[in-house]
Amino acid sequence: MAGQGFIHDKLELKFLILYIAARVIEPIPFDTMLDLTMCDDAVDYFDFTECLRDLVDTEHLTLSQDGLYSITEKGLRNSKICESSLAYSVRLRCDKNLEVWNRKLRRKSQVKASWEQRPNGTYTVRLSLDDDAGSLMDLKLMAVREDMAKLLANRFRQSPEKLYGQIMNLLLEDSQGGKPKG
Incomplete structure (x- = not known):
């Protein structure tokens, strides 16, 4: 793992990804998952991509044809079991970031504008x-x-x-x- 922070190994990083996926209100793309996961200075991009891929391979997350990640029942169960393993400060930062992101997602679903010829x-x-x-x-x-x-x-x-x-x-x-x- 890179930098100074609370996430010290790939298992903790997987816990963090599951924590985020369990709290986002709809499936999200890779970039958003990355942004939300980078709430700890020790998270490394390459470790993140490897852990994300592992979570899809082990069916904790799904990856849709549109490139959106969402949590599975298996992922939810394991997230609940493991969330207390994450540092409290990391969970607080995640919750703050998730609140902002979920507000944007709700707004997007409530306001629609389109046109067709x-x-x-x-x-x-x-x-x-x-x-x-x-x-x-x-x-x-x-x-x-x-x-x-x-x-x-x-x-x-x-x-x-x-x-x-x-x-x-x-x-x-x-x-x-x-x-x-x-």
Whole structure:
């Protein structure tokens, strides 16, 4: 193992990888697994790749066709047994990093924006916003050019809650442009 840190051998590194895989809310790519695992200064890239491959070979993790890693039942069982072997400070750093990553994953699953070309050459832009209870908004718009469709999708991703609020206010205000009723 490289550098100064709490992870001293490949077995501890495998425990760390399982700890992370057990707490991430959806399958993740190699780069993300690497970033999350580098929370300890002693983790070495080459040891990491070897341990990750070993965990897939021993069926503690799966690797999808899309290159996403996820934990198996076997991996979950072993992670629970071994997590106390990890240094408390390493677990704290992991938990902090995982909280940030999981928040990004939740946000990505709640805010969706896509476009597709119609047979007539225009584009349909689909914008959707969900929360933990379900769908808040599902909106389809027509754009005449692809660059406009991309712009609409990108702007929606930046502040979907603001757009949702503006639409609600417009629909709720009275016919003279006054404040929303209710």
